[in-house]
Amino acid sequence: MDRDLVELARRGDQAAFMALVRPRSDRLFAIAQRILRDVDRAEDALQDALVIAWRDLRGLRDPDRFEAWLRRLLVNVCIRHAARERRRAVRLRVLPVDGPAAPDQLLTVADRDQLERGFRRLPPEQRAVLVMHHFLGYSPAEIAETLAIPPGTARSRLHNAHRAIRAALDADARVTAVGGRSA
Amino acid sequence: MNRQPDVELVLRAYLADEGDIAPDRILEVVAERIASQPRRLASRLPWRNTMNGYLKLVAGLAAALVVGVVGYNLLPGFGGSGGQSTPIPSPTAPPSPPNSTSSPAATGPIDLPDGTLTGGRYRIQPLPEAPSLSIVADVPAGWLGHPAYPALTGRTTEEPPDGILIGFMSPDGLFSDPCHWDLDGTGSIDQPGDIEVGPTVDDLVAALNANASYTSSAATPVSLGEYRGQRLELRLPGTDVLSTCDGEEPAYFVFSTGYYSQGPNSLWDLFIVDVDGTRLITMVSYFPGTPPADVAAARAIVESFQITP
Numbered sequence: 297m298d299r300d301l302v303e304l305a306r307r308g309d310q311a312a313f314m315a316l317v318r319p320r321s322d323r324l325f326a327i328a329q330r331i332l333r334d335v336d337r338a339e340d341a342l343q344d345a346l347v348i349a350w351r352d353l354r355g356l357r358d359p360d361r362f363e364a365w366l367r368r369l370l371v372n373v374c375i376r377h378a379a380r381e382r383r384r385a386v387r388l389r390v391l392p393v394d395g396p397a398a399p400d401q402l403l404t405v406a407d408r409d410q411l412e413r414g415f416r417r418l419p420p421e422q423r424a425v426l427v428m429h430h431f432l433g434y435s436p437a438e439i440a441e442t443l444a445i446p447p448g449t450a451r452s453r454l455h456n457a458h459r460a461i462r463a464a465l466d467a468d469a470r471v472t473a474v475g476g477r478s479a
Numbered sequence: 480m481n482r483q484p485d486v487e488l489v490l491r492a493y494l495a496d497e498g499d500i501a502p503d504r505i506l507e508v509v510a511e512r513i514a515s516q517p518r519r520l521a522s523r524l525p526w527r528n529t530m531n532g533y534l535k536l537v538a539g540l541a542a543a544l545v546v547g548v549v550g551y552n553l554l555p556g557f558g559g560s561g562g563q564s565t566p567i568p569s570p571t572a573p574p575s576p577p578n579s580t581s582s583p584a585a586t587g588p589i590d591l592p593d594g595t596l597t598g599g600r601y602r603i604q605p606l607p608e609a610p611s612l613s614i615v616a617d618v619p620a621g622w623l624g625h626p627a628y629p630a631l632t633g634r635t636t637e638e639p640p641d642g643i644l645i646g647f648m649s650p651d652g653l654f655s656d657p658c659h660w661d662l663d664g665t666g667s668i669d670q671p672g673d674i675e676v677g678p679t680v681d682d683l684v685a686a687l688n689a690n691a692s693y694t695s696s697a698a699t700p701v702s703l704g705e706y707r708g709q710r711l712e713l714r715l716p717g718t719d720v721l722s723t724c725d726g727e728e729p730a731y732f733v734f735s736t737g738y739y740s741q742g743p744n745s746l747w748d749l750f751i752v753d754v755d756g757t758r759l760i761t762m763v764s765y766f767p768g769t770p771p772a773d774v775a776a777a778r779a780i781v782e783s784f785q786i787t788p
Contacts, residue, residue, distance in 0.1 A: 310510070310513055310514065313513065314506065314509075314510055317506070317509070318506060321501040321505065321506060322499055322500050322501050323499075324501070325499055325500070325501035325502075325505065326496065326497075326499035329499060330494050339501075339502065339504075339505050342501065342505050343505055343508050343509055343512070346505075346506075346509045346513075347509060347512045347513055350509075350513040351513075407489065407493075408493060411489065411490075411493045415493070419626065426490060426494065427494060430487070430490045430491045430493075430494045431494040431495070431496070446636070446637075446638050448637065448638065448741055448742070449636075449637070451726075451730060451739070452628060452630075452738065453628070455737075455739075456607070456628050458486060458487065458490075459607055459608070459736060459737075460607040461486060461490065462486050462608075463607040463608040463610075464607070465486070466608065467610070
């Protein structure tokens, strides 16, 4: 079914393209939100990624790889948006850190607050691999395939992302211990 | 450093699915935009696969012509600069790619950018857990910067059979069996190791030398900038061992934190120095097939380090 829609979309059928992306949009939006930590930027990134997907769809050789190809496109767009975000250092409308509790109630509001700050300190590439691993459940090999990087590089990125978030959390804990919780 | 062994569990909860719903306006805007969006032709296959025999012949002849002209001009007495001390551009130095980052040569050190470097002095923050620690290094053109790791790689990246990488670590622990590092059976790559190492450079060197899982050289004194330490080389195992190691992609972890073997028969040239209480390992990882010139270039980069604690 999807394969047929991909073939139609490749030939210029916009309705087929929209039929392909509509059922995937919530999941894609969730990915963008988690990497960018900002609702507005997540919307922009998803729009850009879908427009690029439409433009470049003829380059997709295997229609069965549409989903992975689209996610890869989105992750790369998010990384670019996040890099711009870091350069501009604008004030962002952030996701509510005291929003819905995690399903297993593992995290307190304070934990989420601390994680949010730590996560935002990470380079975009590291945020992306953490989202792919912990949200999408990708193995390092799947991350490598998605980002078109060697498996060893994916493992390094994931390992360093863990190391960096732990360091960021440690740093945050020290700041909190010395000067109280920062805003 | 305070370890938080549940960081993966916490991240999973933090990033968990919360029933996110994409606002309808996203697809509405996309529909409007693609209605006027031109389509791109199918992307080309990688150059390596599409280059036909004729093009190869033309390229080969062109290369031979360039070599011939350059060689002629370098011969003494033939109008070239041969025999003189005029610097000659390295024949292996690639032209600056169009997406190269700006050169820091004239502006002093700049923060290590992502991508191909134009050469010059770059500032690197080697350890996320020690954000004030920085290194300024002289890096030749053509190397690649990876500030997210952070690391530098040669033109062939870090992969076997001929790659090379300069990376940084500050581990407190080692694995007694680097091949079977998944001690808690979770597959998590953030495990503390089963050998706790003392705080000094010598403690770490002794622990590395004591492990018979890989070959280690005798350590020799080394200085990076004004900081002293030890240098030693590890020879890690080949495919016969690596293929049996833990991990979905079998990996060989010497250290509890940092890099694992980059491929079969990895050679690690380790420069371990104490930077005011922080034990910094600079690793040059390469392979038997890595061009000697790249290894020499990597060592020259490390020797150029100026470290600020």
